[in-house]
Amino acid sequence: MRYGKALITVIILAVISPVFGVILADAVGYHEPLDVAAETLGLKEKDIEWGSPLPDYTVPGLDPVTGYIVSGIIGAAVVFGIAYLLSKVSKKE
Amino acid sequence: MHIPDGYLDPAWVAATYAAVIGYFGVMAKKFRPVVTPEAAVLAAGIFVAQMLNWPLPGGTSLHLVGGALAAAILGPWSGSVVMGLVVTIQCLLFHDGGITALGANLLNMAVIDVLVGYAVFKTIRSRVGGVRGLFLGGLLGGWTGIVAAGVACGIEIGLSPQWPFGVAVTVPIMGGWHAILGIVEGIITGSVLAYLGAKAPEVIKG
Numbered sequence: 244m245r246y247g248k249a250l251i252t253v254i255i256l257a258v259i260s261p262v263f264g265v266i267l268a269d270a271v272g273y274h275e276p277l278d279v280a281a282e283t284l285g286l287k288e289k290d291i292e293w294g295s296p297l298p299d300y301t302v303p304g305l306d307p308v309t310g311y312i313v314s315g316i317i318g319a320a321v322v323f324g325i326a327y328l329l330s331k332v333s334k335k336e
Numbered sequence: 337m338h339i340p341d342g343y344l345d346p347a348w349v350a351a352t353y354a355a356v357i358g359y360f361g362v363m364a365k366k367f368r369p370v371v372t373p374e375a376a377v378l379a380a381g382i383f384v385a386q387m388l389n390w391p392l393p394g395g396t397s398l399h400l401v402g403g404a405l406a407a408a409i410l411g412p413w414s415g416s417v418v419m420g421l422v423v424t425i426q427c428l429l430f431h432d433g434g435i436t437a438l439g440a441n442l443l444n445m446a447v448i449d450v451l452v453g454y455a456v457f458k459t460i461r462s463r464v465g466g467v468r469g470l471f472l473g474g475l476l477g478g479w480t481g482i483v484a485a486g487v488a489c490g491i492e493i494g495l496s497p498q499w500p501f502g503v504a505v506t507v508p509i510m511g512g513w514h515a516i517l518g519i520v521e522g523i524i525t526g527s528v529l530a531y532l533g534a535k536a537p538e539v540i541k542g
Binding site: 246249250252253255257259260264265267268270271272274275276277279280281283284285287288289290291293295297298299300306311314315317318319321322323325326327329330331332333 | 337339340341342343344358365368370371372373374375376377379380381383384385387388389390391392393397399400417418421422425426427428430431432433434436443478486489490493494499502505508509510514517
C-alpha cells in the first residue's frame with residue numbers, strides 16, 4: 244500500500260506512547276496550562292458519564308501501559324477508518 | 337487544551353456548539369467533506385501524536401495539537417475535518433474533553449488553530465520559497481495557531497457571569513503558557529513540512 248510507511252510510523256508511535264503518556268506523565272505529575280487556569284478560578288470538573296468505552300485511554304482489565312497502547316491503536320484505527328470511508332464517499336459524489 | 341465538563345458556562349456551551357455546527361454545516365455544503373486517503377493517514381498520525389505527552393520540569397506537559405500541520409498539508413477545510421474527527425473521537429471514545437465542552441474544543445482545535453495556523457503559514461509561504469519557506473511557515477503557523485487556540489480557550493473558561501474577572505486571569509495564563517509550548521508545536525510542524533517538502537513535495541496541498 245502507498246501509505247504503508249506512514250501507517251507503520253503510526254503504529255510505532257502508538258507502541259512508544261506510554262513512555263510519554265503514562266510513565267513520564269506520572270513521574271512529573273501531568274498538568275497542563277488549562278489545569279493551572281482552572282485552579283486559579285476554582286473551577287471544578289464535573290464528570291458527566293456518556294459511556295465512553297475507553298475512559299482516559301485505559302482498557303478495562305489491562306494495565307495502564309498496555310491499555311494506552313491498545314487505546315492508541317484502536318483510536319488511530321477508528322479515526323483512519325472513518326476518514327477513509329469519508330474519502331470514498333467524497334470521491335463518489 | 338481539552339476542556340472537561342464543568343468548566344464552561346451554559347451560555348458558552350450553547351454558543352460554541354452553535355458556532356461549530358454553523359462552520360461545519362456551511363463549509364460541508366460548500367466544499368463537501370473533501371477527504372483523501374492521505375488525509376485519513378494524517379488523521380491517524382495526529383491522533384497518536386496527541387497521545388505523546390511530553391512532561392516538562394515544573395509540572396506541566398505538552399503534546400502536539402497539529403491544526404496548522406493538517407491545514408498546511410491538506411488545506412484549511414480538509415484540515416478542519418481531520419482535526420474535528422480526531423477531537424470528536426477523543427471525546428466520545430476516550431473521555432478526553434467533556435461532552436458539553438465538545439463544541440468549544442472543536443472550535444479551538446479544529447477551527448481556530450487550523451484557520452489561524454493556515455493563514456500565517458500561507459503568508460510566510462508566499463514570501464519565502466522552497467523548503468525554508470515550508471519550515472518557517474510551519475514554525476510560525478504552528479506557534480500562532482496554538483497561541484490563538486490557547487487564548488480562545490482562556491476566554492471561554494474565563495468569560496462568564498459567574499466569575500466576572502476570570503478572563504483577566506485565564507487569558508494571560510493560557511496565552512503565556514502556549515506562547516512557550518507553541519515553540520515546540522512550531523518546530524515539529526516546520527520540521528515535518530520541511531521533511532515532506534524535501535522528500536515528497538506533492539503531498540503538501542495547503
